[in-house]
Amino acid sequence: MSELNELYQQTILDHNRNPRNYGVLEDADGEADGHNPLCGDKVRIYIALEGDTIRSARFEGVGCAISTASASLMTEALEGKTLDEAEELFAGFQELVTTGQDAMDAIESLGKLAVFAGVRAYPMRVKCATLAWHTFKAALNQETATVTTE
Amino acid sequence: MRAAPANPPIYNIEKIRGDFPALQELMRGKPLAYLDNAATTQKPQAVLDVIQNYYVSSNANIHRAVHLLAQRATEAYESAREKTRQFLNAERASECVFVRGTTEAVNLAANAYARPRLKPGDEIVVSAMEHHSNIVPWQLVCQATGARLRVIPMNNRGELIMEEYEALLNEKTQIVSVVHVSNALGTVNPVREIGRMAHEHGAVFMVDGAQAVQHMRVDVQELNADFYAFSGHKLYGPTGIGILYGKHEHLESMEPYEGGGEMILSVSFEKTTYNDPPHKFEAGTPNIAGAAALEAALDYVMSLGVERIAAHEKRLLEYAHETLSFNRRVQLVGTAAEKASVISFVMDSAHPHDIGTILDSDGVAIRTGHHCAQPAMERLGVPATARASIGLYNTTEDIDALARSLNKVAEIFG
Numbered sequence: 078m079s080e081l082n083e084l085y086q087q088t089i090l091d092h093n094r095n096p097r098n099y100g101v102l103e104d105a106d107g108e109a110d111g112h113n114p115l116c117g118d119k120v121r122i123y124i125a126l127e128g129d130t131i132r133s134a135r136f137e138g139v140g141c142a143i144s145t146a147s148a149s150l151m152t153e154a155l156e157g158k159t160l161d162e163a164e165e166l167f168a169g170f171q172e173l174v175t176t177g178q179d180a181m182d183a184i185e186s187l188g189k190l191a192v193f194a195g196v197r198a199y200p201m202r203v204k205c206a207t208l209a210w211h212t213f214k215a216a217l218n219q220e221t222a223t224v225t226t227e
Numbered sequence: 228m229r230a231a232p233a234n235p236p237i238y239n240i241e242k243i244r245g246d247f248p249a250l251q252e253l254m255r256g257k258p259l260a261y262l263d264n265a266a267t268t269q270k271p272q273a274v275l276d277v278i279q280n281y282y283v284s285s286n287a288n289i290h291r292a293v294h295l296l297a298q299r300a301t302e303a304y305e306s307a308r309e310k311t312r313q314f315l316n317a318e319r320a321s322e323c324v325f326v327r328g329t330t331e332a333v334n335l336a337a338n339a340y341a342r343p344r345l346k347p348g349d350e351i352v353v354s355a356m357e358h359h360s361n362i363v364p365w366q367l368v369c370q371a372t373g374a375r376l377r378v379i380p381m382n383n384r385g386e387l388i389m390e391e392y393e394a395l396l397n398e399k400t401q402i403v404s405v406v407h408v409s410n411a412l413g414t415v416n417p418v419r420e421i422g423r424m425a426h427e428h429g430a431v432f433m434v435d436g437a438q439a440v441q442h443m444r445v446d447v448q449e450l451n452a453d454f455y456a457f458s459g460h461k462l463y464g465p466t467g468i469g470i471l472y473g474k475h476e477h478l479e480s481m482e483p484y485e486g487g488g489e490m491i492l493s494v495s496f497e498k499t500t501y502n503d504p505p506h507k508f509e510a511g512t513p514n515i516a517g518a519a520a521l522e523a524a525l526d527y528v529m530s531l532g533v534e535r536i537a538a539h540e541k542r543l544l545e546y547a548h549e550t551l552s553f554n555r556r557v558q559l560v561g562t563a564a565e566k567a568s569v570i571s572f573v574m575d576s577a578h579p580h581d582i583g584t585i586l587d588s589d590g591v592a593i594r595t596g597h598h599c600a601q602p603a604m605e606r607l608g609v610p611a612t613a614r615a616s617i618g619l620y621n622t623t624e625d626i627d628a629l630a631r632s633l634n635k636v637a638e639i640f641g
Contacts, residue, residue: 122619
């Protein structure tokens with residue numbers, strides 16, 4: 078598979094075209110805005126908690142396929158995870174897109190998120206993939222300032 | 228793919244491409260189609276040689292020591308200034324101040340000319356299509372002086388609305404600073420007319436020429452610009468060197484920009500006497516090698532002829548417009564009647580960033596993003612665009628590669 082096909086996998090194209098969990102989350106326990114000033118991508122993440130478990134996560138925003146699909150797949154992956162598990166997922170995801178953890182190994186720990194393995198071949202696009210995650214962390218901490226990738 | 232235009236070649240493009248080592252590089256295994264010339268241009272071997280030769284045989288500090296190397300360095304530096312004078316048709320070489328680039332040039336004019344002069348209520352006029360570097364320095368002046376920033380609006384094609392500009396001008400207008408050619412849209416602004424109107428209201432007129440000098444002949448006397456700025460690296464020269472042209476009367480009356488060596492005549496702890504322009508604005512050891520290389524770049528462009536370059540680029544721009552019109556997904560952003568060889572566009576299903584990555588995989592280098600012109604993007608209702616920009620060495624093959632790769636974008640994104 079060429080690097081390009083690996084980057085734009087069907088799952089990513091599908092989540093870009095039909096993002097899941099898109100829209101406002103009423104009664105959110107946390108929300109935050111993320112911004113990539115280099116390309117103008119903007120994302121808002123909402124989360125609702127039940128104890129220390131993420132009951133629901135939703136997002137809104139405009140961005141490239143990588144950042145939109147990342148936000149969409151992230152909200153799916155976070156649902157039902159404890160905060161510790163979410164933290165682990167983020168660390169694993171970051172490793173996947175930056176250091177290039179083997180995609181096959183990643184499927185075990187990251188599930189569907191492993192489709193982002195192709196990002197590692199494009200260092201300029203790593204920020205697109207991680208913007209939603211950084212914004213999710215800010216939403217958890219109820220940070221008021223907009224998160225930027227810079 | 229359609230056949231290349233049958234028109235006779237304007238110059239020997241194969242020979243010219245051979246002058247640029249970077250164009251021979253393979254990108255991801257594919258020949259490079261470099262269409263990001265508005266960001267920066269590649270450098271001809273003649274420019275690279277001058278940098279090397281300078282450090283080998285002329286490296287010394289300027290205007291000081293009496294040894295031969297210092298003499299060569301000083302001559303190289305001042306010869307570049309004289310070449311710049313010819314290039315811009317300035318009246319005097321001393322009207323050409325060496326700076327790091329257009330950004331520093333605007334900051335120099337803003338800080339050394341505008342800041343000490345402007346009062347609360349005074350007005351500075353810029354346009355809706357400015358690069359951030361012709362917005363932020365003036366905002367800083369406004370903050371410091373209480374002056375107010377006014378903006379000439381543009382229409383949906385990306386052309387300034389001259390009636391609105393006229394309505395903005397009044398006795399409080401002190402400075403009008405406008406981009407000659409928009410980096411984001413390619414629009415060529417009617418700067419002579421804009422300057423004439425500014426002068427009628429007693430305002431000083433500055434032009435950001437960063438995207439203009441490589442595409443058209445610029446004559447600062449004919450334009451009657453008070454200040455004109457450009458960068459070497461967008462003109463086939465090195466990074467870190469650029470020019471602020473300023474009319475002698477202005478430069479002479481201005482405060483220094485930075486203090487240090489070179490910009491003084493005498494220094495004591497009681498009183499320092501500043502040097503004459505341009506040296507007054509060139510504190511510290513300057514980018515001597517950069518200046519020498521800028522001269523080589525100007526030589527290259529002038530020997531080819533700016534008019535011939537413009538004709539070549541115009542032909543390619545028309546070819547590109549026609550070729551891209553076959554891809555229904557491609558929508559141009561910026562369709563001014565007067566346009567330089569910049570093609571800004573969006574595609575309905577693919578974000579500019581994704582377009583950029585897919586093109587990159589085919590060796591096609593373009594720019595994606597807001598092009599440091601966020602207000603212009605906002606005005607036209609797009610967060611970002613993809614931008615292909617043509618230089619003197621581009622060919623119809625480069626445009627074909629762009630078009631092929633854009634078809635691939637449409638395939639992937641549907």
